[in-house]
Amino acid sequence: MLSLTNVTKYFNGTEVLNNINLNVKEGEIFGFLGPNGAGKSTTMKIICGLLNPDKGTVLINNKDIVKARTSALSELSALIESPKMYPYLSAVENLKQICRLDNIPLSDLADTIDLVGLKGKENEKVKTYSLGMKQRLGIAQVIMGNKKLWILDEPTNGLDANGVIEFRNMIKKLRKEKGVTIFISSHKLDEMERICDKVAFIHAGEIKSIEYINKHDENCSLKIFTNDLPNCLAIFQKLDYIEKTEKFEAGIILEYKDEHFNDILNELVNNKINVTNISKEEKTLEERYLNIIGGVKND
Missing domain, CATH: 3.30.70.920 (Lrp/AsnC effector binding domain/regulation of amino acid metabolism (RAM) domain)
Incomplete structure (x- = not known):
């Protein structure tokens, strides 16, 4: 579902990613781990077409993110760094914009709002939301529709303990029901261990190891x-x-x-x-x- 081959990126002449090679299978939950500044967000932005690699290729469902940008991006939805929404609109109004832009039936809204724990708060303006509520709304933007690949950058930021548990259970449930592939970064290693099938460790722009979680390969x-x-x-x-x-x-x-x-x-x-x-x-x-x-x- 997702393949990165020799992906390299420079900023102002400084190499920030060095020959990143990753393969994520369909239906897999793949964790991306590393310290701040290791290259996680840069890699995820390249996957989402927000940045172009200086070298290498990114394929989403065998579609090149540079050569077939529109077709490749139609396969994914993403939450990168922090949710971006219209603060003067309500949660449901924000989600309606996503539905309009991506041809998602409005009938999906109620179930999505309930699933992320915003039921009863959906008509409040986003500018009144706490960080955790905004994060829930960002997750809602990702899981709507029938995308085959979800990119989630620190999706549990701002969530309390109950919210983290709800997120974990939701991700497992939706992966099973929809067969979606999930590429996720987080600093919460205990949660990643509970969720992921496989993880990659990145440091200083290089992949240091790729390992299975609770599998016979280890x-x-x-x-x-x-x-x-x-x-x-x-x-x-x-x-x-x-x-x-x-x-x-x-x-x-x-x-x-x-x-x-x-x-x-x-x-x-x-x-x-x-x-x-x-x-x-x-x-x-x-x-x-x-x-x-x-x-x-x-x-």
Whole structure:
């Protein structure tokens, strides 16, 4: 649904994006993570056609954002940085403008307003709205219609705890019902971990890593507590699917692909290793973020 190939961007002769390569599958929720100034918003603006890349290509549903701009942009809706609305109009009047410009049936308005939690407030002028209410209205602008790709830049800014939970549940529900593809950036790593299928880490204009969330592609860590340490260590050091073995005072730590968890258990049973406890650990998104970008000052 979305493909970036060698996307590079300069501002006043300074490179701010360096050969960005990303592929987002149809129906996927893809997280875009990095510190302030890393290049997230610039990348998203290029995807939305607000900026042109100096090098590289962006394809939306196989349509080039530069060569087939109108056709490519017809596939997406976006919320970049902060919602932009007419402050002297009500929420429903603002949404009617979107409907008019994008040929969206007015009958969609009531359900959309209810879905983003603005029911009962839709006839109030936007200039009276709190930051969180404006954010809800911005999200409403994105989810109306039948776009195939949503670009969401910090969509939970200004939302309270309940609002964040509502947003998470709404995104999961709509992805399932509409099959929409969602490209989303956020600083709330715990929420991204709950929502996303895959994430990319960007720093200083470069993609540092692309990783799956809660999928078998990632390494897991397993602590095996045993009083038969030498035999246990010898068994797992010779197995190809064990990425790393490490001793600790009460046993060994294994790094492995999650799909081999049952194989490890079978090895322990078949070799009659006396195990007193097993502790399976997976790295949280925050731990992955700190491993890849942690200790680096924000740009």
